[in-house]
Amino acid sequence: MLRSATTWLLVGQRLGIAAITLLIVSFAVFFATELLPGDVAEILLGQAATPEAVAGLRTAMGLDEPAIWRFLSWLRGLFTGDLGMSYVNNVQVSDMLAGRLANSLRLAGIVTVICVPVALALGIASAMWRGSWLDRIVSVLTISVISVPEFMVATLAVLIFAVWLGWLPALSFGVEVDSLGAMLRAYAMPVITLSFVVAAQMIRMTRAAVIETVNTPYVEMALLKGASRRRMVLGHALPNALGPIANAVALSLSYLVGGVIIVETVFNYPGVAKLMVDAVSTRDLPLIQSCAMIFCISYLLLITIADVVALLSNPRLRR
């Protein structure tokens, strides 16, 4: 398909907005973690700090410089991969993150692969047979999952699969991962929980997107011509709903970011989110900054993709 120059201009504009947003967000993160808590040198040295020691550490850490310079050099560090040293154990933050990031991405990847087909099938099916028992059951289930906190979904999953059925280990990831079976068992609980949270959003948005197209006159026309319900939805409505559906998929995947924080903590999964929650309890600010930026970037990436997809698929948004 040929896209006009204005389309690419608009896409470029969205990317520009995303970049500016990222800049503001990074400033907010920097502001919250470096300027709000007061003097970092005093926090580090604790109660036994002498004024001389504090002054020495301030100079050594460059805290005497104006905040805007510190922000810029921190930003440069982010781009060049120099994320600073952890306050707590004096290890490079990038070294601590490397393995954790891979773990989190693997979890997110598995959830995406499982969720997208299931959620799309259920969403389209409940839009196709709207008002049927399938639609009602799916609606009630998705509303329930959306209106309770993520940790309750996790708790419920543990209660059902570990306590009542006894299929899976309850709250441990520390088990040895030596065989395929052990690996599956270790991943099962976090994946099940996250899938429920993300799929619930995706099903609802997909259903809404398909129903919106089904309500248009040309689809009704297809029905009047004698097309079956299945043909009406799959042949006439679906091709036009693809854009909104892709938009919905990207948007609901952004729920992974919030969900993963709770799920990794509940199941003790060694990912970035668990690292960050631990860093919050030890007030390890450089580590918190880096983790926060990782989450903000992935979140922004997903909602920007959703925006761009919506723009490319719907000519009306380009005016």
Next chain:
Amino acid sequence: MSLSLRIPTPARLGYSFNWTGRIGLAIILFWAVIAFIGPWLAPYPPGEMVDWDYFGGMSGQYWMGTDYLGRDILSRVLMGARYTVGIALASVVLACAGGVLLGMIAGVVGGWFDTLLSRLLDAFNGIPSLLFGLVVVAAVGSSIPVLIATLAAIYLPGSYRFARALAVNVNTMDFVTVARARGEGFAYLILREIFPNILGPVLADLGLRFVFIVLVLSGLSFLGIGVQPPHADWGALVRENIEGLSLGAPAVVFPSVAIASLTISVNLFIDNLPTRIRDRSE
């Protein structure tokens, strides 16, 4: 003329609530009352160990069992209502009051002020809510005022965006133009012309935001960075007693049920609001 004739009940104004909405409303009112009088209803002091056994089951003495220290769960759930409902209500009122006021000002003023404010607040929408809470609490520590301010800051941009969109629509209507031609001041325009006409949808939006705030607050408490011990909201109660899960202790179940009942009933109530309140444009 007696007073009762002048009280504007929903029926007199021509609204009617369906049964699902009424059930939702009843549960919301129930928890609101508990938040006020809960501590007097509690059969035992919420912070006191009353049972020598931990993770006790349900019994005539302890209706909802006991927690990991042998404290009465019923008393703690009743007390927790005050934290969960109180903090969430304070934050949602702050968020919506700020958001709606800024949204109306931006909608009426327009121009560069509107563009700048909208861009800035949109950028804050680019931070996932739970993460925002984590970062702020890591920076300044956790206390109830900090929690309220943080939760309000997280949900202010969304409320702003919603109110601004409504205000822009109302602002173009004839009666606003007439008021402007009459020479009415800015404050009059916003408070007397715009605000009453966006009130219904704004209140519905407030309800939905209340649910989000309850969820994020419970999430923060569950992670151990929300309400701090010895106090506990419902999220913190789940966290404290999560070890009892493998024992099937009711100590985990009841706080969870309390959260779910509150959030689901608010959703039910908002979903079943009469169209006349939710959307004045129709």
